Amino acid sequence: MPEATGPIGIAGAGAWGTALANAAAMAGNDVILWMRSPEQAAELAGTRMNERFLPGVRLLDRISPTADLGRLASCCAVLLVTPAQTTREMAEALSPVLSRKTPLVLCAKGIERTTGAFLCDVVEEVRPGAPVAVLSGPSFAHDVARGLPTAVTLACRDAALAEDLATALSGPTLRVYHRTDVRGVEIGGAAKNVLAIACGAVAGRGLGESAKAALIARGFAELLRFARAYGGEPETLMGLSGLGDLVLTCSSAQSRNFSFGLRLGQGASAETASEGKLVEGAATASALVALARAKGVDMPIAEAVEQILSGAWTLDQAVDALMNRPIKSEH
Numbered sequence: 001m002p003e004a005t006g007p008i009g010i011a012g013a014g015a016w017g018t019a020l021a022n023a024a025a026m027a028g029n030d031v032i033l034w035m036r037s038p039e040q041a042a043e044l045a046g047t048r049m050n051e052r053f054l055p056g057v058r059l060l061d062r063i064s065p066t067a068d069l070g071r072l073a074s075c076c077a078v079l080l081v082t083p084a085q086t087t088r089e090m091a092e093a094l095s096p097v098l099s100r101k102t103p104l105v106l107c108a109k110g111i112e113r114t115t116g117a118f119l120c121d122v123v124e125e126v127r128p129g130a131p132v133a134v135l136s137g138p139s140f141a142h143d144v145a146r147g148l149p150t151a152v153t154l155a156c157r158d159a160a161l162a163e164d165l166a167t168a169l170s171g172p173t174l175r176v177y178h179r180t181d182v183r184g185v186e187i188g189g190a191a192k193n194v195l196a197i198a199c200g201a202v203a204g205r206g207l208g209e210s211a212k213a214a215l216i217a218r219g220f221a222e223l224l225r226f227a228r229a230y231g232g233e234p235e236t237l238m239g240l241s242g243l244g245d246l247v248l249t250c251s252s253a254q255s256r257n258f259s260f261g262l263r264l265g266q267g268a269s270a271e272t273a274s275e276g277k278l279v280e281g282a283a284t285a286s287a288l289v290a291l292a293r294a295k296g297v298d299m300p301i302a303e304a305v306e307q308i309l310s311g312a313w314t315l316d317q318a319v320d321a322l323m324n325r326p327i328k329s330e331h
């Protein structure tokens, strides 16, 4: 990354984009925070608050909110923090704005639903040869924005760039580790959301803490199998962006994926359980399961989530199906 040659750009001013803007500013960077709505940009510039997505958190002075995508042209790196399913359209919009050398850091967690493509591959299709990185790990936006201690992983195939980006974004309360295993890091983030829906459903149905722990452990086995089949390194999945994020998301009602599952478990329909919030696991489940099937990877928990979301199974049928699988060796 060209050192200190410009501000950090953030595309997307939802909860995570806003939290990352504050974290990047706290790490000593000027930050340009882009959002699509000029009204929202004016409000953020005036009040220095993002009440809709991150209530109670003040934007640091080094952050410039804008609705002008062209302002990101001056940035030394841009973090893309819009929902996973908007990655292609955002990469296409950013492509003419950014220099070929500007790294795009993907912060969404998911798989493109319509094509089954990993998000890095989507971006490489749109910006062939331009640097792409992934930031993922256990990190609730509210925790990061409140300056609570958090650790995440940033992966880029270019090891030196991964280190530069991790260093630039690390601050007093956000610690960014770096890796070159882009695929492993993005798989961890995408798959844990689907598994968190299952954990939430178990909690919502009152099936007990033991069942939840079993789901986390067996879900992690699924994650490892899937990652191995698609070229992720097992060590990555054992780290922050795999096990770390799986445990966080599967055990807290702060997670939108877990809460969505919780409401499913309490009897809500898949249509109403999101309560209008972004639930990345629901958007990614069918693509994850299709990719698993294509390589013969056994992912019974992810399959059960997909069957519930598609309306093919009730939650009770899913539990029966999981409990009545043939007895086998654990590993």
Ligand SMILES: NC(=O)C1=CN([C@@H]2O[C@H](COP(=O)(O)OP(=O)(O)OC[C@H]3O[C@@H](n4cnc5c(N)ncnc54)[C@H](OP(=O)(O)O)[C@@H]3O)[C@@H](O)[C@H]2O)C=CC1
Binding pocket: 012, 013, 014, 015, 016, 017, 035, 036, 037, 053, 081, 082, 083, 084, 086, 089, 090, 107, 108, 109, 110, 139, 140, 141, 142, 277, 278, 280
């Ligand atoms: N929240 C968290 O704790 C964390 C979230 N993430 C990941 O970050 C990603 C974003 O999540 P989060 O910020 O929480 O989501 P939010 O729902 O809080 O915000 C989504 C943002 O994306 C914008 N957006 C939606 N669609 C488009 C589009 N088509 N073009 C441009 N902008 C768009 C929204 O703008 P508008 O208001 O105009 O619709 C909004 O600013 C997800 O993939 C999530 O998994 C990762 C780690 C932590």
Ligand SMILES: O=C(CO)COP(=O)(O)O
Binding pocket: 109, 137, 138, 139, 140, 193, 196, 245, 248, 249, 254, 255, 256, 257, 258, 278, 280
């Ligand atoms: O990814 C997250 C924490 O690491 C946020 O999870 P949710 O999208 O489920 O809220």
